[in-house]
Amino acid sequence: MKLFLDTAEVPVIKDMLPTGMVDGVTTNPSLIAKSGRNIAEVIAEICALVEGPISAEAVATDFETMVKEGDKLAAIAPNVVVKLPLTWDGLRATRAFADKGIKTNVTLCFSAAQAMLAAKAGATFISPFVGRLEDHGADGVGLLEEIRTLYDIHGFETEVLAASLRNPAHVSAAALAGADAATLPADVFKALVKHPLTDKGLDAFLADWGKTGQSIL
Numbered sequence: 001m002k003l004f005l006d007t008a009e010v011p012v013i014k015d016m017l018p019t020g021m022v023d024g025v026t027t028n029p030s031l032i033a034k035s036g037r038n039i040a041e042v043i044a045e046i047c048a049l050v051e052g053p054i055s056a057e058a059v060a061t062d063f064e065t066m067v068k069e070g071d072k073l074a075a076i077a078p079n080v081v082v083k084l085p086l087t088w089d090g091l092r093a094t095r096a097f098a099d100k101g102i103k104t105n106v107t108l109c110f111s112a113a114q115a116m117l118a119a120k121a122g123a124t125f126i127s128p129f130v131g132r133l134e135d136h137g138a139d140g141v142g143l144l145e146e147i148r149t150l151y152d153i154h155g156f157e158t159e160v161l162a163a164s165l166r167n168p169a170h171v172s173a174a175a176l177a178g179a180d181a182a183t184l185p186a187d188v189f190k191a192l193v194k195h196p197l198t199d200k201g202l203d204a205f206l207a208d209w210g211k212t213g214q215s216i217l
Contacts, residue, residue, distance in 0.1 A: 001174070002052070002181035004161070005189060008035040010045050012186045017049065024052030026105070026127075026163070026183040028083065029059050040076060047077035055105045055125075057083035058093070066093040074102045081105045081124060086114050091121040098122025105161065110138075112146040119156035125181070130174065131164035140164070141173040148178035168192050 002023035005013055008031035016022050025046050032039050043056045054077070058069040066089060070082040074097075081103040084090040094104045098121065105125040106118040110133055118126045128147060130140030147160050162174035162182040168191050174182045 001179055003171075003189065004052070004055075004181055004183035006031070006163070006183040006185050008032050008037075008042055008046070010035075010042065010049070013046060013049055016186060016189060021189075022050060022052070023181070024054060024183075025050050026055040026083070026161075028055075028057050028107070040072075043073065043080065044076050047079050051079065053081045053103065053105075053125075054079050055081045055083045057107070061085075061087070061089065063089040063092045063096075066090065067096055070097055070102065070104075083107050086118060091117055094118065094121040094123050098124075107163070109147075110143070112143065112150050115147040115158075115160075116150060116154075116156075119151060119154075119158040123158045125159050125161040127161045127163040127183070129164035130162055130170055131166040133164075141170070141177055144174055144177035144179050152178075168194075 003021055004024040004026050005016055005022050006026045008027040013025060035042055043054060047054050056073040058066045060066045060069050066084060070093060073082055074080050082097055083105045084093050086106050086108050094106055097104050103124040105127055106123040107127040109115050109126050109128045115126045128143050133140035133143060144160060144162055151158060159180035162179040165171055165174060165182055165184045165188060167188060171182050171184060171192060
């Protein structure tokens with residue numbers, strides 16, 4: 001499963017890149033606003049840092065303007081993925097971009113039926129919002145499983161990109177549900193390596209090694 005950073009903060013990306021685990025980046029209008037920077041500038045900088053797909057979101061709600069915005073975003077770099085909302089206009093724009101070879105990420109997915117429409121429109125990625133569904137008492141991980149099954153049955157090539165992941169358990173569950181990728185904020189990304197027994201075991205090893213008085217170097 002590919003791991004994407006969900007951020008528009010370049011310093012955060014630079015901090016995580018040395019891990020070799022960052023397969024791509026997703027942004028959205030809220031993250032761009034938080035960065036306080038011009039969208040074209042920040043997307044260009046991120047694309048220069050990360051070779052994988054970089055999702056940049058159109059903010060228009062009508063088809064014609066979505067396409068204009070998406071064309072402008074896609075022109076920034078070859079690894080830009082145009083992010084579009086799961087609306088009729090968004091799906092129509094998804095098909096328009098698919099027909100001319102521009103990759104898309106259809107976002108704000110909350111049902112398997114919506115995911116089916118996105119796949120039929122030619123979306124490169126579908127982004128089901130796991131945590132936000134659970135905030136409303138629904139089964140976010142169950143939705144990932146439904147979409148995985150639906151796509152496999154019908155041979156859809158759209159990749160399942162698990163989004164709105166709030167903790168390491170969400171990430172593990174997304175992987176087990178068959179998601180092709182997951183996007184997560186840096187704090188959740190960093191927390192994946194953590195376990196109290198790992199820390200405890202390392203402390204014990206180091207304590208025992210210190211008693212030997214040896215040095216490997």
